[in-house]
Amino acid sequence: MHIPDTFIPLSQAIIYWIIALPFIFMALKWAGKEMDDTKVPILAALAAGIFAIQALNIPIGMGTSGHMVGATLVAIIFGSPWAGVLVLTLVLLVQGFVFGDGGITTMGANILNMGVISGFVGYYTFVALMNSKLNLKVSSFVGAWLGLLVSALVCAVQMYLAGTFPLVPGLIAMGTYHFIIGLIGEGLITAVALSAIASSRPDLLESKSLAKRGVKA
Amino acid sequence: MSKNVTVTRSSNMKFLYAGIVIALILAVLAPFLASPDPDGLESAAGGLVGEEKLAEMEEAGSVFSSPMPDYAIEGMGKSGEVAAIVAGTLLVLGISYGLGKIIKK
Numbered sequence: 001m002h003i004p005d006t007f008i009p010l011s012q013a014i015i016y017w018i019i020a021l022p023f024i025f026m027a028l029k030w031a032g033k034e035m036d037d038t039k040v041p042i043l044a045a046l047a048a049g050i051f052a053i054q055a056l057n058i059p060i061g062m063g064t065s066g067h068m069v070g071a072t073l074v075a076i077i078f079g080s081p082w083a084g085v086l087v088l089t090l091v092l093l094v095q096g097f098v099f100g101d102g103g104i105t106t107m108g109a110n111i112l113n114m115g116v117i118s119g120f121v122g123y124y125t126f127v128a129l130m131n132s133k134l135n136l137k138v139s140s141f142v143g144a145w146l147g148l149l150v151s152a153l154v155c156a157v158q159m160y161l162a163g164t165f166p167l168v169p170g171l172i173a174m175g176t177y178h179f180i181i182g183l184i185g186e187g188l189i190t191a192v193a194l195s196a197i198a199s200s201r202p203d204l205l206e207s208k209s210l211a212k213r214g215v216k217a
Numbered sequence: 218m219s220k221n222v223t224v225t226r227s228s229n230m231k232f233l234y235a236g237i238v239i240a241l242i243l244a245v246l247a248p249f250l251a252s253p254d255p256d257g258l259e260s261a262a263g264g265l266v267g268e269e270k271l272a273e274m275e276e277a278g279s280v281f282s283s284p285m286p287d288y289a290i291e292g293m294g295k296s297g298e299v300a301a302i303v304a305g306t307l308l309v310l311g312i313s314y315g316l317g318k319i320i321k322k
Contacts, residue, residue, distance in 0.1 A: 001258050005281075006274035031320045038222065040317035041229045045236025047313035052243035052306045055288060057252040064260040065252035087313070094309050099301070100283035152257060165265045173264055177257030201232060203225070 001069070001155055001178070002095065003110055005103030008162040016158070017108030023085050023116045030082035039078075042204075046074050047087045051094065058185050066181030069114045069151070072122025072144040073190045077197065077204060084119030085111070109158055113151045122147025122190075130215040136198060136205070137191045144190035145182040152178030237310065244306045248288075248298035 008016070035043065050070035057065035070091075071084030078084075089111050095101040102110045126143030130136070156174035159165035165173075198205050255263060262271065288305070290297030 001256065003258065004274075005279045006277045007258075007262070028320065031317065033322060035317050035321035037321065038226045038229050040314060040321060041233035043317045044310050044314035045233045045240075048240040048306050048310035049236050049243070051309040052240040052247065052302065055247040055251060055302045055305075056243055057254070057256060059252035059254055062260070063254050064257060065254040066257050067251075090313050090316070091309055094305055094312065096283075097281065098283055098285055098305060098308065099288050100279055100281075100286040101288070103279055104281045155258065156261075159261075165261065169265055170261065173261035174257060177260055181257055201228065203228075 001066075001110075001114060001152060002092075002102030003106040003113075003155065003158070005105050007103070007159065007164050008106050008109060010105055012158075012162055013103075013105040013109060016106070016112055020108040020111045020116070024089050024111065027082045027085035027089065027115075030080055031086055034078070034080070034083075042077065043083070043087070046070075046077065047090055050074065050087060051091045053189070054091065054095070058181075060177065060180040060184065062177070064177050066177065066185045068185045068189050069118050069148055070186075070190075071115055071119030072126065072140070072147045072186070073193055075119045075123035076126055076140060076143075076190075076194060079210075081116075081120045081123040084123065085115040088115030088119065109155075113155050113158075117154055118147040118151035118186075120147075121150045122186075127215055130210065137195055140194045141187040141191040145187035148182035148186040149175065149178050152182075240306050240310070241303060244302040245299050247302050248295050 005013075050068070050073075053068050053070065055067070057067045059065050069088070071081075071088050074087045075081045075084035092102055092107055092110050092114065096104055096107050096110075122143040125146050126139045129139035129142055152174045153171060156165060156170040157167070159170050160167040194205070254260070266274070285301045285304070288298055288301045290301055293300065
């Protein structure tokens with residue numbers, strides 16, 4: 001879902017940058033408040049892992065592939081959607097400048113879609129489902145899936161405003177592909193990764209730390 | 218420093234090492250396992266944007282010429298792709314670790 005430079009006219013791309021900047025600022029502010037020597041290794045491990053897994057496109061049929069975004073996973077582990085914004089911003093910076101994956105002018109839109117929208121929707125859906133007594137696997141699966149789907153639909157609207165896609169066919173195409181990418185690439189991997197963490201490092205996800213995420217015991 | 222903090226710190230370093238190992242395994246395997254099919258956005262563009270406009274957009278290209286476009290090193294084939302993704306993984310690792318250390322309270 002990395003939007004290249006040519007997909008959005010510069011005037012609109014700048015607007016997405018302007019909207020993205022306060023979120024990036026808040027993510028840095030979150031890090032300044034929350035990061036300490038014990039948490040930096042977790043942040044670095046997640047950022048490296050998410051960069052690598054984004055290189056692994058999974059075939060979804062219809063001659064199309066997709067990969068994980070990861071903002072929801074990071075947000076759940078750190079108990080804050082700002083963590084997802086921070087990690088995705090760093091990953092998108094390296095992808096855009098070093099590998100030409102995602103544009104430079106459109107990086108603001110990409111940070112907004114993948115870092116902010118997928119992470120916020122995914123994280124707060126997860127919290128709501130945990131509070132409805134669903135378990136960790138189901139809540140994280142549905143949250144991650146929905147986060148990705150909503151960010152793809154927002155991307156389709158941006159493509160419409162840019163004059164690149166027609167509105168309804170764009171929503172249908174982006175929605176269909178990312179409905180499936182969200183199930184496999186985002187939901188399943190997020191749930192499996194969290195289950196692995198829950199068994200190897202239960203302290204990171206215990207009820208006391210979940211409570212901090214607004215999940216009631 | 219309390220015992221708990223020491224325990225957390227060493228198990229978080231283990232988390233980092235495990236993360237680096239998993240990330241590097243993914244980075245090495247990605248060029249061989251990743252689907253070459255277009256992603257959701259590219260696929261949608263292929264179906265929705267006219268051929269003429271697509272060619273026009275291709276021509277315009279990106280505003281910045283990246284050193285390793287498409288996660289590859291020119292003329293190096295698969296080994297170049299492995300090197301590019303491993304380099305990217307280590308770069309993200311370094312930047313996030315460095316930023317975390319600088320910004321921490």
